[in-house]
Amino acid sequence: MSLLTTILLCASAAAAVLPLPKYNVSVNDVSVSGFSSGADMAVQMHFAYSKTIKKGAGVIAGAPYYCSQGNVTISVTACMLNTAPRNLSYLYSIINTWSSNGYIDPTSNMAASKVYLLSGTLDSTVRQPVMNDLHTMYANYLPAANIVYKNDLAVEHSIPTDYFGGACTFNGIPFVDNCNFDTAGAILSWLYGPLNAKNVSTLSGVFINFDQAPFWGNFNPLMHGMSTSGYAYVPASCAAQQACKLHIAFHGCLQNAGTIGTAFYQNAGYNRWADTNQMIVLYPQTVATAANPGGCWDWWGSDDLNFPGKSGGQMVAIKTMIDRIVSGNTATPYTCANWYDSNYMHVYYGRAYVGSDGQTYAINSNQYLGFYSLGAYTDVRRTAAGFYSYGSCI
Structure with missing residues (x-):
C-alpha cells in the first residue's frame, strides 16, 4: 500500500461519524444483497426477516440458509469448497420449524419477493455446486419466475463490475473485478423492476459515515463483531426526504472498510444506480475479532449461537438500522419510560x-x-x- 493510499484511508477513517438519520422510505421497498459472507448474511436476513425484506435478495457467491449448522468446519467444507454434501432436506425441516415457531418470520412472506443469484464459473472459494443448492432451496420457497440464476460468467471469487477492479481471474483483495458485467445493476433491476439509467459521472449525493454503536443492543463491549461505524450512500433527493427505496449491501470477508478502504462501498456499482433511482444504499461494517480475523459476517456462530435467527446479534443490529431509516422508531427520542x-x-x-x-x-x-x-x-x-x-x- 502506498503512503498516499494510507493517508487517504486514515483521513477517511477520521471523518465525522454521524447518527443514522430517518428517511422517507417505505417498508415495502427494502432489499438486501451481499458477497461471500455478506451473501450468507443477505440470505439470513431474507429468510429471518422476510416481513421486512419484501423486495428480496441479491446473492453473489453464497451458501444455502443455515448451511453451516453453526459449525465452522461445515462452513468451510460443505458450504464453500463442496467437499461434502449439503443436506437440503434437513435444512428445510429446520427452516420450516423456525418459520412456525417465530424464530424466523413465516417463509410464506418470501413468495412475493425476488432473488438474483450469481456464481462465477471460476470461483474457487465458494464452488458452484454450493450455489446450485441455494438456487434449489430458494425454488422451494419462491416461484421459479421470481428467481434469476446467472452461472455462466467466467469470474473468480469477486463482485463483477463494468468499470472497477482487477482481472476476472483474480481472487484477492479487494474482491471487486472489472469483468464487463454490472452485477449491482443486474441485482437492483431484477429486485425493483426497470430503473432509470445509472449515473456514470459525478454523483449527486453524499456518503454518510454513521455510528453503529446504538444498534449493538446490550453487548456494547463485544460489538457483535461490528465496526464502530458504517457507511451509507444518500442521493440528494433522499436527503431532501423525497420517497426513496432502501438497499442494504453486505461486504465479504476481508472486504470491510478497515481492510480495503472505499473499494466496496464506493465502487461495487450500487451508488451509480441509487443516484438516479431515489435509493439509499446502506453499507454496514464488520471488524476483525479473535474468533473472526477476516471480519466476516457471522454465518456460522462466531459471534452468537442465534446467528441465523431474528434474535441474532448482528441480525438485530441490521434490523434496527432498517427500523431507524424506515419507521424512525429508534430515531424518535425515547420517552425515557424505562x-x-x-x-x-x-x-x-x-x-x-x-x-x-x-x-x-x-x-x-x-x-x-x-x-x-x-x-x-x-x-x-x-x-x-x-x-x-x-x-x-x-
Whole structure:
C-alpha cells in the first residue's frame, strides 16, 4: 500500500461519524444483497426477516440458509469448497420449524419477493455446486419466475463490475473485478423492476459515515463483531426526504472498510444506480475479532449461537438500522419510560418475551436481554411508539 493510499484511508477513517438519520422510505421497498459472507448474511436476513425484506435478495457467491449448522468446519467444507454434501432436506425441516415457531418470520412472506443469484464459473472459494443448492432451496420457497440464476460468467471469487477492479481471474483483495458485467445493476433491476439509467459521472449525493454503536443492543463491549461505524450512500433527493427505496449491501470477508478502504462501498456499482433511482444504499461494517480475523459476517456462530435467527446479534443490529431509516422508531427520542427490572418481570408486564431458546427478548425490537430469571436485571426503554429496546435514550 502506498503512503498516499494510507493517508487517504486514515483521513477517511477520521471523518465525522454521524447518527443514522430517518428517511422517507417505505417498508415495502427494502432489499438486501451481499458477497461471500455478506451473501450468507443477505440470505439470513431474507429468510429471518422476510416481513421486512419484501423486495428480496441479491446473492453473489453464497451458501444455502443455515448451511453451516453453526459449525465452522461445515462452513468451510460443505458450504464453500463442496467437499461434502449439503443436506437440503434437513435444512428445510429446520427452516420450516423456525418459520412456525417465530424464530424466523413465516417463509410464506418470501413468495412475493425476488432473488438474483450469481456464481462465477471460476470461483474457487465458494464452488458452484454450493450455489446450485441455494438456487434449489430458494425454488422451494419462491416461484421459479421470481428467481434469476446467472452461472455462466467466467469470474473468480469477486463482485463483477463494468468499470472497477482487477482481472476476472483474480481472487484477492479487494474482491471487486472489472469483468464487463454490472452485477449491482443486474441485482437492483431484477429486485425493483426497470430503473432509470445509472449515473456514470459525478454523483449527486453524499456518503454518510454513521455510528453503529446504538444498534449493538446490550453487548456494547463485544460489538457483535461490528465496526464502530458504517457507511451509507444518500442521493440528494433522499436527503431532501423525497420517497426513496432502501438497499442494504453486505461486504465479504476481508472486504470491510478497515481492510480495503472505499473499494466496496464506493465502487461495487450500487451508488451509480441509487443516484438516479431515489435509493439509499446502506453499507454496514464488520471488524476483525479473535474468533473472526477476516471480519466476516457471522454465518456460522462466531459471534452468537442465534446467528441465523431474528434474535441474532448482528441480525438485530441490521434490523434496527432498517427500523431507524424506515419507521424512525429508534430515531424518535425515547420517552425515557424505562424499567430497570428483572427479565422475569419484563416478560410479566409485556415488555419482553421468552424465545424458543429460553432466552429473553424485547418486544418489537427482538433485542436480546439475557437469561429469563428473577436474578437477571435489564434496563429496557420505551419509545413514544411503544418500541421496547435495551439501551440509553437517544
